[in-house]
Amino acid sequence: MAKPSIPKGTRDFSPIEMAKRNYIFNTIREVFHLFGFEQIETPSMENLSTLMGKYGDEGDKLLFKILDSGDYLGDLDVKTLLRETIKKAQEEGLIVEQNAKSYDIKVPIEDFDIKLKSTIKKLIDSGVGREKGLRYDLTVPFARYVVMHRDELSFPFKRYQIQPVWRADRPQKGRYREFYQCDADVVGSNSLLNEVELMQLVDAVFNRLGIRVSIKINNRKILSGIAEIIGEADKIVDITVAIDKLDKIGLENVNVELASKGISDEAIAKLQPIILLSGTNTEKLQTLKTVLASSEVGMKGVEESEYILTHLSLLNIQSEMELDLTLARGLNYYTGAIFEVKALDVPMGSITGGGRYDNLTGVFGMAGVSGVGISFGADRIFDVLNQLELYPKEAVNGTQLLFVNFGENEAAYCLPLLTKAREANIRAELYPDAAKMKKQMGYANDKQIPFVAIAGENEIKESKVMLKNMESGDQQLMDIAQLIATVAQ
Amino acid sequence: MAKPSIPKGTRDFSPIEMAKRNYIFNTIREVFHLFGFEQIETPSMENLSTLMGKYGDEGDKLLFKILDSGDYLGDLDVKTLLRETIKKAQEEGLIVEQNAKSYDIKVPIEDFDIKLKSTIKKLIDSGVGREKGLRYDLTVPFARYVVMHRDELSFPFKRYQIQPVWRADRPQKGRYREFYQCDADVVGSNSLLNEVELMQLVDAVFNRLGIRVSIKINNRKILSGIAEIIGEADKIVDITVAIDKLDKIGLENVNVELASKGISDEAIAKLQPIILLSGTNTEKLQTLKTVLASSEVGMKGVEESEYILTHLSLLNIQSEMELDLTLARGLNYYTGAIFEVKALDVPMGSITGGGRYDNLTGVFGMAGVSGVGISFGADRIFDVLNQLELYPKEAVNGTQLLFVNFGENEAAYCLPLLTKAREANIRAELYPDAAKMKKQMGYANDKQIPFVAIAGENEIKESKVMLKNMESGDQQLMDIAQLIATVAQ
Numbered sequence: 013m014a015k016p017s018i019p020k021g022t023r024d025f026s027p028i029e030m031a032k033r034n035y036i037f038n039t040i041r042e043v044f045h046l047f048g049f050e051q052i053e054t055p056s057m058e059n060l061s062t063l064m065g066k067y068g069d070e071g072d073k074l075l076f077k078i079l080d081s082g083d084y085l086g087d088l089d090v091k092t093l094l095r096e097t098i099k100k101a102q103e104e105g106l107i108v109e110q111n112a113k114s115y116d117i118k119v120p121i122e123d124f125d126i127k128l129k130s131t132i133k134k135l136i137d138s139g140v141g142r143e144k145g146l147r148y149d150l151t152v153p154f155a156r157y158v159v160m161h162r163d164e165l166s167f168p169f170k171r172y173q174i175q176p177v178w179r180a181d182r183p184q185k186g187r188y189r190e191f192y193q194c195d196a197d198v199v200g201s202n203s204l205l206n207e208v209e210l211m212q213l214v215d216a217v218f219n220r221l222g223i224r225v226s227i228k229i230n231n232r233k234i235l236s237g238i239a240e241i242i243g244e245a246d247k248i249v250d251i252t253v254a255i256d257k258l259d260k261i262g263l264e265n266v267n268v269e270l271a272s273k274g275i276s277d278e279a280i281a282k283l284q285p286i287i288l289l290s291g292t293n294t295e296k297l298q299t300l301k302t303v304l305a306s307s308e309v310g311m312k313g314v315e316e317s318e319y320i321l322t323h324l325s326l327l328n329i330q331s332e333m334e335l336d337l338t339l340a341r342g343l344n345y346y347t348g349a350i351f352e353v354k355a356l357d358v359p360m361g362s363i364t365g366g367g368r369y370d371n372l373t374g375v376f377g378m379a380g381v382s383g384v385g386i387s388f389g390a391d392r393i394f395d396v397l398n399q400l401e402l403y404p405k406e407a408v409n410g411t412q413l414l415f416v417n418f419g420e421n422e423a424a425y426c427l428p429l430l431t432k433a434r435e436a437n438i439r440a441e442l443y444p445d446a447a448k449m450k451k452q453m454g455y456a457n458d459k460q461i462p463f464v465a466i467a468g469e470n471e472i473k474e475s476k477v478m479l480k481n482m483e484s485g486d487q488q489l490m491d492i493a494q495l496i497a498t499v500a501q
Numbered sequence: 502m503a504k505p506s507i508p509k510g511t512r513d514f515s516p517i518e519m520a521k522r523n524y525i526f527n528t529i530r531e532v533f534h535l536f537g538f539e540q541i542e543t544p545s546m547e548n549l550s551t552l553m554g555k556y557g558d559e560g561d562k563l564l565f566k567i568l569d570s571g572d573y574l575g576d577l578d579v580k581t582l583l584r585e586t587i588k589k590a591q592e593e594g595l596i597v598e599q600n601a602k603s604y605d606i607k608v609p610i611e612d613f614d615i616k617l618k619s620t621i622k623k624l625i626d627s628g629v630g631r632e633k634g635l636r637y638d639l640t641v642p643f644a645r646y647v648v649m650h651r652d653e654l655s656f657p658f659k660r661y662q663i664q665p666v667w668r669a670d671r672p673q674k675g676r677y678r679e680f681y682q683c684d685a686d687v688v689g690s691n692s693l694l695n696e697v698e699l700m701q702l703v704d705a706v707f708n709r710l711g712i713r714v715s716i717k718i719n720n721r722k723i724l725s726g727i728a729e730i731i732g733e734a735d736k737i738v739d740i741t742v743a744i745d746k747l748d749k750i751g752l753e754n755v756n757v758e759l760a761s762k763g764i765s766d767e768a769i770a771k772l773q774p775i776i777l778l779s780g781t782n783t784e785k786l787q788t789l790k791t792v793l794a795s796s797e798v799g800m801k802g803v804e805e806s807e808y809i810l811t812h813l814s815l816l817n818i819q820s821e822m823e824l825d826l827t828l829a830r831g832l833n834y835y836t837g838a839i840f841e842v843k844a845l846d847v848p849m850g851s852i853t854g855g856g857r858y859d860n861l862t863g864v865f866g867m868a869g870v871s872g873v874g875i876s877f878g879a880d881r882i883f884d885v886l887n888q889l890e891l892y893p894k895e896a897v898n899g900t901q902l903l904f905v906n907f908g909e910n911e912a913a914y915c916l917p918l919l920t921k922a923r924e925a926n927i928r929a930e931l932y933p934d935a936a937k938m939k940k941q942m943g944y945a946n947d948k949q950i951p952f953v954a955i956a957g958e959n960e961i962k963e964s965k966v967m968l969k970n971m972e973s974g975d976q977q978l979m980d981i982a983q984l985i986a987t988v989a990q
Binding site: 015016017018019022023024025026027030031034045046047048050051052053054055056057058059061062076077078079143144146156157159160161164166168170171176178189190198201202203205206208209212216323326327328376377409410411414417423424427428431434437438439440441442443444445454455458459 | 504505506507508511512513514515516519520523534535536537539540541542543544545546547548550551565566567568632633635645646648649650653655657659660665667678679687690691692694695697698701705812815816817865866898899900903906912913916917920923926927928929930931932933934943944947948
């Protein structure tokens, strides 16, 4: 029998991994609740009509499609399939004769092969045999949710969602076909206080996790303003990429790169103060106010960023806040503020990101719903905590106490004590079999159980147990009350 | 634009539903931890080779299959497809001539249609184009997990798993295509103490949830013993079904029904004490010891049941324990104890069930792993708690405090207070827009927020806020410390 395996790009999570992941999700979840966000869940499967066309052509290809159950070929129009194949064959000069009741097909085998295959593929791509796909992200299902439940919701609607998503991407290190997303969004409010609060929330989450971070913010409107004043609206990404290289390649080479992208000398000249933008956030905003003075949208972006940064500076947050014009994530999507969070003590990509978007639900026929959201990258946060060894001991909430099993009578003596320990909220087990002591102690070691309770003939006579501290090796005879007090410490 | 919808048999969960579900899962999870169970998660998708053939023919049909991404027809052997079609056509007397490089096919259109369709279906069924399926239950993936990770695991392995499963079943009331399972199993130990502990665990869960239950237990070996003594091994299900009707239709009719199922008069005579089995569990066991005296396997089942019931009677559990011979769930699967839990105060099917099975992992090439497990029916428990209105107020952990927003200055005054409230672990929000008072109060009502903090010009002057208790309508001017103390109560 072949050794069983799991599909490429998917993972099993062991107890220790689960404990760590739960620690991350519970921490984030608690902060979400403190900030008034409520949880929803949506189905893993959505209708393909909900998903298709929402992620671009590339995204459509990365959707996992689900075959309908039962007679999923019931709707497959084989006559069309055959007719199409024959038509194509005829177009290409292959010999096909059609009588009243039959086709006479004379087709080179190889060629028929190709035609038939491409026609079947076309039909299946068009949706024959499957109408459902697995969730690709949490945003489109959320938009669908808001539209479907609009009459039950009270706006602004602050929801969070922690669920897996699936992408038929080529698996590689750090890229999975199934992974969790962890999103919070406020929809139905244009207030910038939402942006302020989300940054506070990010700060609170990473404080609790003990990860020092830098929160970078930018604004789509500032980028639009820059494009406007230099007259190169379509070059925004080229510009941010080039600016990002300043430290590495120097001003001269940045300008060379900009020119190589077809940006005019005049535009490059106008860009100089932006490329060299530095100093505190206040200083940067001051420079931008001068440079973008003639751009209404640009000035709006500066004003929004100033509002957010000023409010945050009064709120005593721990994280570094940095206005960073090279931040250009989700440009096709975000319409206002853009955020990204980087860990300061581990070299790693963004561990959290988000921004303001307009018209979340327009694609489902509900106009005018603006929103702002944030998405925590659980897998990367997991890695950061691992690398910095920041998991608190309590995060790994395994068994605290093991009762050794010496046989029927001893086990019967232990069972009520075990119950009492659990009633005192101690996570406790009795080894189920009267196995050798070595095996039972090995089990305690493997599960990293800190205390082992031993009750043989002598202990039973005294109505006590011997409690062994597995770390220090100390043993002490005690009654159940003392045991509970010791283990619970 | 069409109104968006979700696939049949799937559900969105609203914030209130999520809060209730989380309450159930968290309660169960806490008890799992108290009993030393550790969580794992497995991928939503498994290889079809892992899933197929594990649930019977019917189960195979109910698997949701996932199309491979990208060029999923790359492996579709169209030549085989064509050849098969032609072969079938020839078998049925249709005219096909094959030359060196081409087929001459003369096929009635209708017929070709049918042949081609059935051949394509056969090929797709055989796995062309998709090698993965969605998890159908948590047991087979768990068995696969144990085999794949055997070298990392310490046995007995006590794992729990709370994840959705998918079945391409016809959706109907109470039957979903996506639903959560919540399983705990101990594998690698034959000790009956595991059964005892699982019953204690079930009792602890339902005590915490406040649901009064009856735990019914049976044993596959008792049923085998009954079959053995009456010489009708294949009639076990007929017998349990008939016995179950005693209260409704009376002894005479039960005997008539048994006879109609082809059970001999002699066998029916031997069954009388079993049909009429009544009294306490001890009395029932006593009767069974007499009736099954000549059956080794039957006596083993009685002994096991006695062990479990005796130990539980010493452990002071709250739930009713009942030996119930009509309990015949999972007969093809369970080899020892069988459990089922019914709510006493709501008419509803079993809300939890489980049993002892042998050879969990044999199908994946790892023999000799016995286990015992329990599965909580989350959807039904949800309904029971709803019907009995047993959700504690704290279960719905929504926002506790809303700051009203009167405009920029007032909001700026509230922000640091909001932060302080959250630092004191109060779930709090500031309404993000300076909307009309009525709208903001409506929001507080909709979200069932119990306290609203109001800070206008006067309150700000005094460095205080007006706190309104939304239930009583009382208002009181106070500082932030008082506010925190009041809301946190």
